[in-house]
Amino acid sequence: MSSEMTAVVIHEAGGPEVLKLERRPVPVPRDGEVLIRVRAFGLNRSELFTRQGHSPNVAFPRILGIEAVGEVVAAPGGEFAVGAIVATAMGGMGRAFDGGYAEFTKVPAHQVQRLETSLDWATLGAVPEMLQTAWGSLFQALELERGDTLLIRGGTTSVGLAAAAIARSRGATVAATTRDPGSETMLRENGADHVIIDSGRIADEVRSVFPCGARKVLELVGTTTLLDSLQCTRKGGTVVMTGMVGNAWALDNFSPMDAIPTTVRLTTYSGGSNDFMRTPLQDLVREIELGHLRPKIGKVFQLSEIVEAHRTMEENRAGGKIVVLV
Template sequence: MNRTMKAAVIREAGGPDVLKLERLPVPTPKRGEVLIRVKAFGLNRSELFTRQGHSPNVQFPRVLGIEATGLVEAAPGGEFEPGDVVATAMGGLGRAFDGSYAEYTLVPVSQVKKLDTRLAWEVLGAIPEMLPTAWGSLFKSLRLQEGDTILIRGGTTSVGLAAAALAKRHGAVVAATTRDPAREETLRRNGADQVFIDNGALAPQIREVFPCGVNKVLELIGTNTLLDSLQSARAGGVVCMTGMVGNSWSLADFSPMSAIPTAVNLTTYAGGSEDFMRTPLQDFVELIEAGEYSPHIGKTFSLDEIVEAHRCMERNQAGGKIVVLA
């Protein structure tokens, strides 16, 4: 008798209600694949965009979810033992093939990391995409160095808070932004030396504190604030666009010669399964266990509450990473 599992399936683009709980067959793994019993996963803005119909390469029906943590159910190639605690992210998960919004997910063995930990699932579920995104943005795209000044635009996002903590540990001077003055203390607890209240035109404020501009800018809002962030960087500095909290993918009438200041570098970070596998997740887990770093979790939901979880994400009401327990 074939086993079935609960999964949130999207068959057409639309609002949160298009995510429907269904019963699907539990996938059967073959060599080179790992069947994971999903225990927790974080929500991501890219999943919101896909649900809204802004990911033309994603074919429906689809089970969304680009990251997962859980227990190995089976690995026919012997790369993992049943019961191993693992994490996975990217590499087509939830886009080219069914993802983590389910009780089980089937992924290539090449994008699964074993973790030695007893952290609670709601904590583990927050990190597979968040920490690699922060780490990759800082050290791959921005090439952050000790002593750098870095502006994190969108500082109260889950990636922003993680990036601030990592940058501070690396010896950088950290400035972070928020639109809500009440969030200043949260930013400072997570490593921000300087907090700016973001009114959309931040560059003049930055120049008051850092007259020459900052060395590095991590842009997590997106195209809505990118041009202003470019004006915040000093000559020779780097701006990395990683996030799109502002829900805008492109710039109208983009003129590079006028938009990008002389000698300021613009790059991006998208991440992928190779970047995920290179990220020292086990080191992060040990930092969390030692109490030296705490991922900022906003709200947790059950898989049965996936529609409400997406509503929360769409309204920016979580105040941190949204984690779903499967």
């Protein structure tokens, strides 16, 4: 193995072009760490925000990337066999320490899951953070139960599509939103029982489907639709804010007494390495292999195409999860 690797390094905030291919030393793992030969990774909007300069706690230069899949090269502590297929996510990847945008990444062993799978790297690379986010939002934040009514705001996102399929398979009734009427078939094929065209104010449409409102609401658009999502929720129901594809970080002049209906609960889910390790990733991967879950992969790029991959993400042109093969 060469002592150097190709990595994508960011030295300053800016547009996609600030992501530079460079030669860097291959990291050397210590006890409690795992060196992974990265085969693929998914792109995430948090990486876009960091690249744009919205993560003040991230010091540059940095190799971004909050997730990766690949094969174990070394695990000095003996936690994994060399050659094992593994997935890792969160826990400071791409933020506190260098992440997955490289041929190799070194991560703590306690945030790595071993997988038995026949999936191709492009499919496997799409799932760690996507499934962790969908599963954690549904079952940790929303405590989804069989028979629940679920509204997914931002249903055509990769997390939204995964959440719909998972929730439907666990006995929930799912309504998903989209701004594009042409996406209805895709949403229904991925688990949505009802499709709502999102005008920005959909409480009446939601109550035509769920007369009392949805018991659980997964908010993936963010602050631009959060106040309306609260109005879509039944008494005693819960809204979890997980995503921010609307690219707005804060609410102006937020008045909780006016914004949150009586007895409706509002929470958030961001997911850390502990949440990733609690995700039954092996079981979900098996569901993908059996065709019960179909992760929506938008476009696949090579590592050398990282600038175009980020530009595609920023311009919302992917139509699903973006995966980079290494």
